[in-house]
Amino acid sequence: MVVKPGKRAYRSVRRAEAADETRARILAAARRLLRGGGERSPAFSLEAVAQQAGVTRLTVYNQFESKLGLLEAVFDDMARESRLMQDMPAVFALPDPHAALRQFVSVMCRFWDFHRRTLPRFDALTRLDDEVAASLKARKERRRVVLTTLVQRLGPRRDAAELVDLLYALTGFEMFDGLSVHGRDAAVVEELMQATVTAAVARYVNDG
């Protein structure tokens, strides 16, 4: 006689904790693989991630659905670890829009610097998946939203969209990474970006 599948209430604490630990181990392994060990690191494959995490490849699928799902989780993990969201209120709290923008650049530079080893490969991977899967694109656009708000605070102007696009390009990881060469210190890189951003804003403010 076949027993009907009884829907028993089942809330496990220890199992959930173990699963979260597994999840964390996979995320850590993924980030380790993305940043690469300096010399010749293995390619970023789910097989390699699973091996590094000490689990089976199917466990990765069980936790993250797909490779893209894993990459999304990796990004969120990075943002969480570097307190990216928590730093934003301090930016908007500044009454002077120029000071706010400067603070914003500082926050972004801290984020880029924190993950400067991981982001290059991460970016390259996410670019090939249908020219950035929509979900990751949305995450990138958050920065543009913040910039739009900050530009509005500078006062109403016709070329606001133009300035936003320019600032978006000037504060991106590509810019930070491109300046982080020849062993240049992160603080110096930030000052370079601050100066470039300031100059760009000044051009628009003077034009009215």
Add this chain to the structure above:
Amino acid sequence: MVVKPGKRAYRSVRRAEAADETRARILAAARRLLRGGGERSPAFSLEAVAQQAGVTRLTVYNQFESKLGLLEAVFDDMARESRLMQDMPAVFALPDPHAALRQFVSVMCRFWDFHRRTLPRFDALTRLDDEVAASLKARKERRRVVLTTLVQRLGPRRDAAELVDLLYALTGFEMFDGLSVHGRDAAVVEELMQATVTAAVARYVNDG
């Protein structure tokens, strides 16, 4: 009886022409695939390239050695078509270094604009191949060499390397592409880049 492999002189004109035509067809197919048909374009695989070109996948290998070899040839083909190299003498011919730099930015913008549909995918692909294979990296570095020379003409200064890195970032495709949004005209984008470059140079020149 086995006949010795006689080394007969063999210079075919028509065969070479046919081969060149095949080569051109493959390059065209590759570029077509890279720029993608707007909506949902097939992935850039040698299989897809060969099919688009009307040849076998092995013919692609015969002509370009490997996927990387094909990508190198694609880049050279793009550079040749947009007369990138031919425009450089005109840059160096200008006696005023500021005018030369402006002309350089103009030349680069023309190149970026000419291939703005192709370069995003091309860049993404070349980034994953061992973090840019050496040969393609060398091609990218040519721009840096030119900028180094142009900066030197501005006069000797301590921070020359810093300015070069900044200008390299400000004149790259990422910058051009990031500003080419919302249907913004290429001429407007160029003027944005010109202004940003000018401001950066001015900062360094004033500091001495």
Add this chain to the structure above:
DNA sequence: AATTAGATATACATACTGTATAATTAAATC
């Protein structure tokens, strides 16, 4: 003791890069 979520084992389908070997075709040489 029975149920359940998470993890594993095994297998399979599909797709891509790259290599190897023989066969085919048309042009050039003798």
Add this chain to the structure above:
DNA sequence: GATTTAATTATACAGTATGTATATCTAATT
């Protein structure tokens, strides 16, 4: 005209990748 040659094709194979399907195992919970 017979032979050699370069380019292409046909067929097969090895290796790796993503993703899916199904059954099994394990330990926590009811």
